[in-house]
Amino acid sequence: MRLLPRLSILALLICALCTPAVSAVAAQKEVRRIAMILFRGETPAEQGFRQAVSASAQFEPAFEIFDAAQSREKLGAIFDGLDPSKYDLIYTFGTTVTQMALQRIDEVPVVFNVVQRPIEAGIVASWQRPGGNATGASNMVSSESAFRTLALVLNIRKLGVIYYDKDPSPRYQVADIAAVQDRFGFRMIEAPVAGTDAIAESLERLVKAKVDAVMFPSDSFIKVHADSILPVLNRHRIPTIVVIPDMVKDNGAMLSLGPDYFELGTLAAQNALEILRGASPSELPVRRVRNLRISLNLRTADRLGVNFPLQLLSMATLIP
Amino acid sequence: MASYLSSVTPTEIQMIFRVFIPFVAIAVIGMVIGRWDECRHQKTLDKLLCCVFLPCLSFTALHRYETSLRELLLTGLAVLVLTGLPPLLGRLFAGRSQASGVRGLPPLFRGGASLLLPLAYLLFGTAGLAKAVLFYLFVQLCWCTLGAWLAGGRCCPGSFFRIPSLYAAALAMMAAGSSLRAPEHLQEFVWLFEKGAAITAMGALPLLIINFGYPLGRIGWGGLKELLPVRMLGVLSGPALAFFLVLLYRRLGWLEVETGYDILSHIDRRTTEAVLVLGASMPASLLAPAALSRCWSPDVPSRLGLLGRVFTLCAVLFFIDSLIFFDARG
Numbered sequence: 246m247r248l249l250p251r252l253s254i255l256a257l258l259i260c261a262l263c264t265p266a267v268s269a270v271a272a273q274k275e276v277r278r279i280a281m282i283l284f285r286g287e288t289p290a291e292q293g294f295r296q297a298v299s300a301s302a303q304f305e306p307a308f309e310i311f312d313a314a315q316s317r318e319k320l321g322a323i324f325d326g327l328d329p330s331k332y333d334l335i336y337t338f339g340t341t342v343t344q345m346a347l348q349r350i351d352e353v354p355v356v357f358n359v360v361q362r363p364i365e366a367g368i369v370a371s372w373q374r375p376g377g378n379a380t381g382a383s384n385m386v387s388s389e390s391a392f393r394t395l396a397l398v399l400n401i402r403k404l405g406v407i408y409y410d411k412d413p414s415p416r417y418q419v420a421d422i423a424a425v426q427d428r429f430g431f432r433m434i435e436a437p438v439a440g441t442d443a444i445a446e447s448l449e450r451l452v453k454a455k456v457d458a459v460m461f462p463s464d465s466f467i468k469v470h471a472d473s474i475l476p477v478l479n480r481h482r483i484p485t486i487v488v489i490p491d492m493v494k495d496n497g498a499m500l501s502l503g504p505d506y507f508e509l510g511t512l513a514a515q516n517a518l519e520i521l522r523g524a525s526p527s528e529l530p531v532r533r534v535r536n537l538r539i540s541l542n543l544r545t546a547d548r549l550g551v552n553f554p555l556q557l558l559s560m561a562t563l564i565p
Numbered sequence: 566m567a568s569y570l571s572s573v574t575p576t577e578i579q580m581i582f583r584v585f586i587p588f589v590a591i592a593v594i595g596m597v598i599g600r601w602d603e604c605r606h607q608k609t610l611d612k613l614l615c616c617v618f619l620p621c622l623s624f625t626a627l628h629r630y631e632t633s634l635r636e637l638l639l640t641g642l643a644v645l646v647l648t649g650l651p652p653l654l655g656r657l658f659a660g661r662s663q664a665s666g667v668r669g670l671p672p673l674f675r676g677g678a679s680l681l682l683p684l685a686y687l688l689f690g691t692a693g694l695a696k697a698v699l700f701y702l703f704v705q706l707c708w709c710t711l712g713a714w715l716a717g718g719r720c721c722p723g724s725f726f727r728i729p730s731l732y733a734a735a736l737a738m739m740a741a742g743s744s745l746r747a748p749e750h751l752q753e754f755v756w757l758f759e760k761g762a763a764i765t766a767m768g769a770l771p772l773l774i775i776n777f778g779y780p781l782g783r784i785g786w787g788g789l790k791e792l793l794p795v796r797m798l799g800v801l802s803g804p805a806l807a808f809f810l811v812l813l814y815r816r817l818g819w820l821e822v823e824t825g826y827d828i829l830s831h832i833d834r835r836t837t838e839a840v841l842v843l844g845a846s847m848p849a850s851l852l853a854p855a856a857l858s859r860c861w862s863p864d865v866p867s868r869l870g871l872l873g874r875v876f877t878l879c880a881v882l883f884f885i886d887s888l889i890f891f892d893a894r895g
Contacts, residue, residue, distance in 0.1 A: 393829050396629070397690050400763065402756060427746050430629050430759075502828075536824045536831075543576065554690030555882075556836050558577050559890035560828070 274305040281336040283312045284465050290358050293510020315469045329353040340366045340414040354526045357381035358513040361463045362417040373530045380529040382513040384504050386488050388421035394502045395486045401431045405456035409466035410437035418462035448477050463488040471496035482549050493540040494564050504534035581882050584687040595778025618769035620733035623698045625766035627737035630695040644703035647845045649711050680777050681844050683770040689836050696840040804881045807845030811838045839885045846881040
């Protein structure tokens with residue numbers, strides 16, 4: 246009977262000793278509110294971002310997610326209803342969302358992710374010193390690199406490029422491809438898509454032109470409609486190269502060259518944490534991944550009768 | 566080492582066998598044809614390859630390939646070491662009086678290098694083929710200079726300039742390096758020409774393998790005694806020397822190991838290494854030391870020895886995949 250009071254005293258002592266430590270940790274972690282404005286749902290980039298920010302010993306992030314579900318109208322509505330002053334940081338996905346965010350938000354720091362051409366899109370002044378209230382991570386891949394990857398596998402004479410013509414971002418990439426066509430001796434066949442209804446027409450144009458391969462710039466609209474584009478090209482045995490790695494696994498594109506989205510999210514989080522610690526976004530360089538990755542879809546390649554060389558098979562992520 | 570070898574994925578193993586099985590099958594077809602017609606058409610086959618198919622292959626491989634001076638120097642130096650060092654060492658150890666085996670070396674250099682072309686294309690694609698063509702041309706240069714000197718005591722660089730592939734390669738490199746573009750109305754013709762050359766080039770690949778198998782129909786099996794031990798040394802010395810050379814290049818920073826941002830440059834450097842090792846594993850380089858040690862005469866090759874070489878080549882491919890390409894695996 247005398248044991249119970251002793252144990253109770255011991256338990257009370259342990260609680261008393263631990264409580265300050267726990268409360269100290271809690272006190273160290275400052276709550277920060279982050280609005281995440283997405284265009285096509287959560288991708289590995291957002292997972293990487295959230296994971297890296299949550300792992301911070303200094304901050305307790307409270308994320309609020311707004312998804313435009315691939316609709317510009319809905320995106321506009323999100324911004325109309327958004328009170329930026331409620332947040333310590335705004336995270337944006339893609340060029341369109343970031344541009345719209347910068348038009349409406351100028352006092353709260355914006356951390357963008359998956360923006361191919363931040364300078365050309367008017368988002369930052371330079372890679373090293375963004376200048377405004379936005380910085381982040383870019384998924385920039387030069388079109389020349391993408392073409393060189395494709396040329397490892399195929400001899401290309403006519404290269405089709407399919408993109409959403411209302412989005413400015415893919416246009417920069419298309420201009421890049423056009424600039425290297427003489428050097429690499431191929432002819433670019435453009436297939437701009439004006440909307441969902443025009444996809445079939447653009448695809449027909451590419452098939453009729455007998456292109457040797459089709460390149461997809463980083464384009465959210467095309468990614469969203471990939472399931473109605475890629476099967477058609479695969480059926481016509483036209484190889485495809487994409488910049489968004491998910492399209493190889495999810496939609497059956499043959500080959501991708503681009504950064505790992507999860508890693509991109511981690512890089513954007515590093516900038517976000519710096520900002521939360523007090524750094525100015527205008528001084529934080531736009532980050533890029535340390536190296537690009539190649540993914541190959543073996544099933545699609547088999548269907549198209551394409552053989553990957555050994556060095557590609559060895560160094561790429563293989564999707565069976 | 567075990568972890569390196571286990572890094573070879575089933576897809577890569579499948580790919581290696583996918584290349585090897587048709588390669589051996591085509592060589593056997595060539596062997597059967599050679600045995601059947603007693604190699605009466607060897608000269609015609611050689612001429613066709615030398616004057617038509619190889620120039621087309623060289624042009625197709627290089628006309629869209631950006632050849633850098635650095636790559637030319639690295640390949641040239643490697644070829645010089647790989648094909649020149651073993652015979653010179655052999656000559657040094659065997660002495661001038663035992664130079665009878667040396668006479669067989671130049672044709673071996675030449676035949677081995679051309680065999681590299683189809684293998685490099687099948688394994689490493691168009692980039693591999695372009696690098697293999699450069700390797701092949703440097704071997705030809707070595708053959709006409711060092712090889713001729715070893716065999717006859719004097720160089721004949723003039724014969725190098727009579728090789729049609731050299732001019733096809735030079736034309737292709739000029740086309741790749743120039744910013745000139747054909748007028749719009751001529752472009753279809755240019756493309757037709759390119760396509761014609763490409764079709765002929767693709768025809769060159771099986772023909773080269775057939776040409777390799779063609780004379781094999783007339784050679785004997787040889788004995789196990791012949792295979793060991795000097796021959797084994799000869800078989801292994803080529804790839805071993807090439808691996809050593811690759812490590813040296815890496816150590817000197819001439820072929821950087823760091824992946825860097827542009828994975829394509831990394832892949833390009835690893836492909837260069839792979840082609841150098843593959844080139845060194847071809848019969849030409851393999852037989853040189855054995856020939857010079859007088860344990861084997863290049864005039865009397867044996868099928869058993871050849872079989873040994875095929876297995877070595879297969880092993881070399883696994884080593885290329887596991888040791889050279891390993892670093893870049895994610």
